[in-house]
Amino acid sequence: MSGSRVDLKVVLLGKEYGGKTSLVERYLHDRFHGDVPYQNRTSKGRPFYTPTIGAAFGAKKIEVDSRTVTMGIWDTAGSERYEAMSRIYYRGAKAAIVCYDLTDGTSFDRAKFWVEELKRNEEFCKIYLSGNKFDLVENDKSRRQVDYHSVTDYAEELKAEVFETSSKTGHQIKELFFKIAQDYVKEPRNNDAAPEVPKTLNLTDKPKKADCAC
Amino acid sequence: MADCRDYLTRSCSFDSTFEQILPPEQWKIYLSDDSDIKRGPKLDRATFEGFLDDDGRLVEVQSFRQAVFRGGIESDVRQDAWAFLYGLYPFQSTRRERKVLSMEYHYRYEALKARWKALLALTTPPNDVTANGAEEVHLSRKSSESLHNIHEKSDVSDCRCGETDLHNRNSTQNGPETKEDQRLQMECMELQARIYAEREPLDIDNMDAFKKSIRIIDKDVPRTDRDHPKFKGPNNPNLPRLRNILITFAVFHPQVTYAQGMNDVLSRFFVVMDSEVESYWCFTLYLETIYKDFLEDGMLHKLGILTQMLQEIDPFLYDHLTSCEIGDLMFCHRWLLLCFKREFQYEESLMLFEIISSKHLEVSSVVAERARDIARARDFLKAGGRQRVHAEVVRTDFTFELFVCTTILYDNRQALLGCIDSATVFQYVVNGLSFNLDLQHILCLAEKMLLAYCRRTAVKDSFELLEHDEAFSTHS
Numbered sequence: 001m002s003g004s005r006v007d008l009k010v011v012l013l014g015k016e017y018g019g020k021t022s023l024v025e026r027y028l029h030d031r032f033h034g035d036v037p038y039q040n041r042t043s044k045g046r047p048f049y050t051p052t053i054g055a056a057f058g059a060k061k062i063e064v065d066s067r068t069v070t071m072g073i074w075d076t077a078g079s080e081r082y083e084a085m086s087r088i089y090y091r092g093a094k095a096a097i098v099c100y101d102l103t104d105g106t107s108f109d110r111a112k113f114w115v116e117e118l119k120r121n122e123e124f125c126k127i128y129l130s131g132n133k134f135d136l137v138e139n140d141k142s143r144r145q146v147d148y149h150s151v152t153d154y155a156e157e158l159k160a161e162v163f164e165t166s167s168k169t170g171h172q173i174k175e176l177f178f179k180i181a182q183d184y185v186k187e188p189r190n191n192d193a194a195p196e197v198p199k200t201l202n203l204t205d206k207p208k209k210a211d212c213a214c
Numbered sequence: 215m216a217d218c219r220d221y222l223t224r225s226c227s228f229d230s231t232f233e234q235i236l237p238p239e240q241w242k243i244y245l246s247d248d249s250d251i252k253r254g255p256k257l258d259r260a261t262f263e264g265f266l267d268d269d270g271r272l273v274e275v276q277s278f279r280q281a282v283f284r285g286g287i288e289s290d291v292r293q294d295a296w297a298f299l300y301g302l303y304p305f306q307s308t309r310r311e312r313k314v315l316s317m318e319y320h321y322r323y324e325a326l327k328a329r330w331k332a333l334l335a336l337t338t339p340p341n342d343v344t345a346n347g348a349e350e351v352h353l354s355r356k357s358s359e360s361l362h363n364i365h366e367k368s369d370v371s372d373c374r375c376g377e378t379d380l381h382n383r384n385s386t387q388n389g390p391e392t393k394e395d396q397r398l399q400m401e402c403m404e405l406q407a408r409i410y411a412e413r414e415p416l417d418i419d420n421m422d423a424f425k426k427s428i429r430i431i432d433k434d435v436p437r438t439d440r441d442h443p444k445f446k447g448p449n450n451p452n453l454p455r456l457r458n459i460l461i462t463f464a465v466f467h468p469q470v471t472y473a474q475g476m477n478d479v480l481s482r483f484f485v486v487m488d489s490e491v492e493s494y495w496c497f498t499l500y501l502e503t504i505y506k507d508f509l510e511d512g513m514l515h516k517l518g519i520l521t522q523m524l525q526e527i528d529p530f531l532y533d534h535l536t537s538c539e540i541g542d543l544m545f546c547h548r549w550l551l552l553c554f555k556r557e558f559q560y561e562e563s564l565m566l567f568e569i570i571s572s573k574h575l576e577v578s579s580v581v582a583e584r585a586r587d588i589a590r591a592r593d594f595l596k597a598g599g600r601q602r603v604h605a606e607v608v609r610t611d612f613t614f615e616l617f618v619c620t621t622i623l624y625d626n627r628q629a630l631l632g633c634i635d636s637a638t639v640f641q642y643v644v645n646g647l648s649f650n651l652d653l654q655h656i657l658c659l660a661e662k663m664l665l666a667y668c669r670r671t672a673v674k675d676s677f678e679l680l681e682h683d684e685a686f687s688t689h690s
Contacts, residue, residue: 006637016474017433050437050556051474054547057640072637079474082510088544 006072014099015110016078019132022167105145127160134166251658254284270309283574286565321407427464427472473508540636586672593673621660
């Protein structure tokens, strides 16, 4: 993945602890740490699954209809107190994954709030509703707090897509991102030949210590 | 390095307005190597005690701040030093006064905690888990800490301050107290604490907000630095203590309540102070000074100041970031909110936290004023004894913390100038720089940058006067 400019900006929005970070982690690295009772650290000492402060970012290339799309994924902090900042993060997004927790009814109210926001401010942003933690309701129907059909009814009005996903099992996650990329490629507006940007910084480059020891 | 210089030169040749850019040669000299700035040793026990007088007052406040700034604090001195640094005890308090204060803190905290617990019990159905955290057992054990224990604890901490029994007796003005006197004194204190707690505003109509805070706290606490020895392992007894502290703060600060990231801030105080009561007060006193960072407007304001600073110090980099549509520097949010906690290993982040909190070097501090004076004096000489009028604006909101941010960006400017959009900038800074920073190097550079900024604001149009060999001789 060298020298790529992000073609497709995807932003994740939704209530805190709704599973946004886990969803990204599963998609980008195909791993899940939600069952670990306390935080692990990577070999470099970086914590995962601490509450997101500000936003996190990841990029991935995806092949759709013999075209390669570089997706830039922005994972925002879920806290209600950062609404204006979230607006900065979703600015210019082509797709928004609005997350809610299938076991938490209030998280869907919050999802509706974000949908309204996006409708109002980002005309060209397609909306994907993602009901997270599907594994929890799959075997225990009593834990489900958000009805599938009422979500699809709601989504139909918006022309939004609905996915019920599980970061634990990976259920529907690749499908969700593939659909996003597919819709992006199909959209004529996105196919105007963008000027080639010279190769400058590799998205997967890691900075080295004292890279620029001025 | 060479490339950085090229960028710097370019930045100057692009802009003809001299005022807005730094003369590249001077700026490079100031920042090019670390040899002029001496970082000091960590503040050790003997040095710390040298700052106290016989009664335990911290009389050498400036020296104390300077020592903390220069080298940070040895881990075995940290607890005592932080108690002063974060305002738990006034610098002028004696050991004896601190003993009384310590008890007062204990009773007040317990009274505050008891108040919200009672309220929660009244308004929550018995099977609701928010009222009783899973590890309530630990809570009750802790809150029933006996007076005897408190007394013992105070003695222990006083011993750490190097107090001897002899000293203690000498400083006692009213002669030895009887056990009965002590008991009465404590009862009185406990009663006063309860009155204090009852008087603290508590918004009973806003139980929903209160319970919402508790729900988020209950999710954040189990994810707070669980790889640190203090919080490791299942059913760690310190987790309910963190929970108590965060809830108590949230309940009695209804304008701020609880925000994610506060758990990170508290973790530091808990690790260092090693007591629920003292951690609560240090955390609260600290939060009361920076709570705006936890409100969106406050953080946006702070990022705005940082933006102005970068604009002034490195306009070329600022313009580049703006062209990447990230001129708002949102990627510094986490740095500022958690005081770089997630960018360094735990121990290093503690050190940076205390160095920033030392407030030894700020644009408004004596050290900075001295740098400005010298710059003015040299300018005066150069002008043949004529006094020149300078449009001097001292930005006291340009804090050392913000200089650390700007330094990190400046130090990585080559890579940042290679970034093509907000995504690559974000990737580089948020994902890449974390745990990849050299703390000592950054501290040296930040200090140079702040002093250079002060000289420049003192004699804006004669910055070139300052020569390398004198550039950094003024700090001590």
